[in-house]
Amino acid sequence: MPTSTLLAAPDAKNTLWTPFTYTLFRAIWLASVVSNIGTWMQTVAGVWLVTTLTTSALLVALMQTATSMPAFLLSMPAGAMADLIDRRKLLLFTQGFMAVVAFLLGVLTLVGEVSALGVLAFTFLLGLGVAVNAPVWQTVTTELVPRPVLPFAITLNGVSNNIARAIGPAVGGVIIAYYSSGWVFLLNGVSFLGTFAVVYSWKRSEEATTGPAENFTGALRAGMRYVRYSPAIYAVLFRTFAFAFGASAMWGLLSVVIARKLHLSSGAYGSMLSWLGAGAITGALLMGRAGKWLNFNQRVLLGSLVYVGTNLCLALVTNVYWLYPVMFVSGIAWLMVMTSFSTTIQLHVPKWVQARVVSIYMLVFQAGISLGSITWGELADHASLEVALLVTAGWMLASMLLALPFPMRSAEGLDLAPAGHWPDPEVQGSIDPDDGPVVVMIEYTVAVPDLAAFRQAAARLTRLRLRDGSLRAGVYSDVADVTRITEFFYVATWGEHQRQHYRFTREDQVIEAQVRQFHTGQIPPRVTHFLSFPKTPNIEVALPFETMEGQQ
Template sequence: MSASTTTPISTWSPLRQSLFRALWMASAVSTIGTWMHDVGAAWLMTSLSPSPFLVALMQAASSLPFFLLALPAGAIADVIDRRRMLLFTQGWMLLAAGLLGGLTVAGMVTPWMLLILTFALSVGSAVNMPVWQALIPELVVKEELPSAVTLNGIAINLSRSIGPAVAGIVIAAAGTGMVFLLNAASFVGVILVLYRWERVPQKSALPAERFIGAIQAGIRYARFAPLLQTVFIRTVAYILFGSALFALLPLLGRKELGLDALGYGLILGFWGIGGLAGAFILPKARQKTSIDRLVAGASVLMGAMMLILASVRNFYLVCGVMFLVGIASLTVMVSLSVSAQTAVPSWVRARALAIHMLVFQGCIALGSLLWGAIAQRTDISTALTAAAVGLIVCAIIVPRYRLQCVEKLDLSASLHWHQPARTIEPCPQDGPVLITLEYRIDPANGEEFTKAMQVLSKSRRRDGAIQWGLFQDLSEPSRFVETIVVESWAEHNRQFERVTKADRVIEERARAFHIGNEPPKVSQMIYAEGRDSRIPRQNC
C-alpha cells in the first residue's frame, strides 16, 4: 500500500488509552528532569574543567553504559516481567540523581566524580530504555505505533524546550545541585504509575529462556535479519556524524558564543521547539513521501545546519538554526525508532531494540570521543565542518538500504507448525535437537529451489537454529534433505511460537517446488549420548 493511500491516524490517538496517557505524562515530566540534568552536568563540567576532551567525555560517559548493558538488559526484559524491571531502573536513577545532587550542594564534586555519577545514572537509563521501548507495542495497536513513537518524540522535544530553560533559571537562582535534586524527584511520577499498573504477564507453557541463551538468541536474530540490519546501517550513517553537534554544543555555547547557563538553555529550547514543530509536520509528510526520502532529506538538512553552526557566531541566527536542527533530528530519530520496532516480532523485541540502542549509543560514544579529540587538536569549527560533510555524503550513499520494506512485514505469530507424532518425550533441557525435512524436487528446478531455501535459512536461524544445511541425495537426485540443529528441546518448542506470517510466506515459496504427493516428511531427533533409548523420558 502506498503512502498516498494510507488512512491517516491522528498523532494524538494513542492518548485515548488511559495507561499510555498516564505513562506518557509521567515520562514527559521525567524527561524534563533528564534534560535539566544534562544541561546542569555539561555546564558544571565546563566550570570544573575547560578541557574539550573532558567535556566531550561527559557525552561518552552518558553513552557507554548503553553500549555495555543494552543487550543484557534487553535479554532480561524478554524473559522477566517488564513492569518490575522498570520499577527497579527508575528507583536506581532516582538514587543516583539524588546522590549527585547532594554531593554537588555540599561542594564535594570533582570532574571525575561527576563523570562517575553521570555514568551510574546512565547505567539505569541503559537498562531502562530497551524495556520502555519494548513496552510501547503492548500499550497501543500496531496502526498507532508510529503515533505513539511520535508522541514520545513530542515529549522529548517538549522537555528539551522546557528543561534547559528551567535548568538555566535554577542554576542561576539556586545552583547546579538543585537541578540534580529536581531530576531525582522527577522519577517519582513514573514509579507511581508503574506501581499502580496491574500488568498481566504473557504466559507460556515453556520454561523461561536462560540469560546467556536469550542473549545468544538476540544476537543470532540480528545477524540473520537483513531488514533490521538496514535500520542499523541507517542509524550509524546518521549518528556517527550527527553526534559531533551533541558533543560540542556546550563548548560552542560557552566558549564561542560566550553564553551563560540561561543562554545555553535557550539554544537547547529552540532545538526542542523545532522538534515539536517536526512532530506536527512528520505525520503529514509520511502521507506524501516515503520514509527513506524523509530520513535522507532530514539528514541533509542536519548536515547543512551543522555547516552553518561551524561558521556563525550570532546568537539569534544560532537559535534559528537549532530550530531547524530540531525538525531534522526528530524526523530521523522517530523514523528510525518506528522502523526498529516494526522490524522484529514481539518475542525478541526488547533484545533487538537493545541492539539498536547499542548501535545508537555506541556511535554517540565513539563519535563524541572522535569529534572531541578533533576539536582538541584543531578547533570546534573544523570538527563540525568535517562531521557535516560526512553526514551529507552518507545521506546520499545509504538510501539504497530501504526502510520502506520494513513497514510491509507481518511479524505476528503464524502458529502453522504442528508437532509430529513421537513415542519419546524429551525433557526441556535435552539437546541438541536435529530436525530434518525431506523434499522431493524436480532436478530441473534444483537450482531455483536451492536459492529459495537459502532465503528460508535466514528465517530458520532467526527463530532458533544454531546450524542449518541443505543436502541432495547423490543416488536419488530428486531427494533433498533440510537439516536444522537447535540447542535444546525447549528452544525447538519455542520455534513453534516464533515463526511469523512473513516467515510462512518465505517457507511456502520454497515448498512450492515440492512435487511429492505428501507434505515434506519431518523428523525430530535428540542427541543420544548417555540416553537409554528403550525408556521413554517421563521425569525431568
C-alpha cells in the same frame, strides 16, 4: 490491558494525537515528560555542583562519562532482561531504584556531606538505572497502542524528550540560583516516584508462553543472532551509525562555534538549543503529513541532506541570526530521522526479541555519537573548526549512498504474531530441554524445472532457521535423484528447538509456504527429528580420573 483496548476502528484516520486516546499511553507519556524534565534538571545541577566542589576540569568532564558509560556496559544485558522478565516489574524496579539514588544525593547535598567524587558516584548509579530502564521503556509503547498508531506514539516519545530538554535546564538553573542543587535532586526523585505510580497502575495482561525459559547468556546470543540474520534490521543499524557519527559534530561542536568562532556567551548557546528543540516539536506536528509524502527511507535521506547543510552553515556562516533558522530546520530533521530509525526497528521485530534488538540499536546509536564526537573534536583541534565541520558535511553526503546497499524496508502489513502451526513431534520417552544437539530434516520432492526457483525460496527459509536459533542449516539434493531434496537445521538443544516453534511468525509462514509449494509428492514433506545418540545432556562433563585411565 485487555486486547480489545488496542483495536483501532478500521476506518479511523490516525494522526499524531491518536495515541492520546489510549488512557494508559496518555498517563505514561505525561509521566515520562515529568521524569525527563527531572532528568535534565538533574544533569544541570550535577554538573554545576561538581564545578563548585572542585577545581579539576577532569572531574567535571567525567560527569558525561558517568552518565554515558552505563549505557555501553548494560545496554545489551538490559535488553535481554527486558525480554526475560516481566516488563512492568522491571520498570517498577528501575524507577524505584533511581528515586532512592536521587533522594540520597539530594539529602547529602542539603546537609553538606557530598563531595565531587560522591556526585560522580551517584550520577553513575543513576546512569545504571537509566541504562536498564531505556530498552524496556522503548518497547513498552508497542503494548500500549495498536500497530497502526505506533509511529505516532514513537514520535510523541521523541517530543517528550525535546520538551524536557527545553524546560528542564531552565527550571533547574532557576532552582540552583535561588535555592540549592539538593532541591533539584529531590525533585528528580519525586518525578521517578510519579512514573512508578503510573506504571504500578498498569494491569498488564499475561504473556503467552514462548517455549522453555531462556537463560541470560542464551538470550543475549539469540538477540545478536536475530540481528545478524535480519537484513531489514542490520540495514537500519548501518544507517543509524553513519547518521549518528556525522550528526554528532553538530552536538559536539555547536558550543565551540558559539564561543570561539562567533565569540558569544552561553546565552546564545542556550538559544541555539531552544531553536533545535522548537524544530523537533514542529517536526512532530509535521510527521503526519510527511508520512503521506515520504516513506522512512526518504525521510532519512532528506534528514541527512539537511545535516549536510547544517554543518556547512556552522562552518561558513558568521551571523548568529542566520544560524537560528538553521537550528530550527535541524531540529525537524533530527526528530524525523530518529523516529524513522526507531519506528522501523520496532515494526520489524516480534515481541519475543524486541527489547534485545532495541538495546542493540541504542548501543549502535550511542557508539556513533561517542566516536563521532571524539573524531570531529580531534580534527577540530589538529586542523581547524571549519575543516572539521566541512569534512563532516562530506561524511553526511557520502553516507546517503548507504541507501543503495542498505535500504530501509517498509514494515507495513507485516504480521509478526507467532504462527503456532508447528505440531509437536511424536517422541518416545521423555526429552529434557537440555538434551541435544538436535537435527531436523524435511524431505521434499521437487520437479527438475523448479529446482532453481526452489533453491532461491529455500535460501530465504534457511536464513529464518538461523535467525531463530539454528546453529547450522542448509538444503541438499540426493546425488542419485536430484528431485529428492532434504532441508536440515541443527539446533543445540531440544529446548532451543521448542523455542523455535514459538519464534516462527505468520510472516515467516508465508516464506515457508513458498518453499512447500514446489513439493510434488503425494504426501506432505516428511519431517523427522534426530537427537544425539546416545541421548545425553548437551553439556561438557569431565570424566572421572579412573575412567580416563581405563581409556588410555
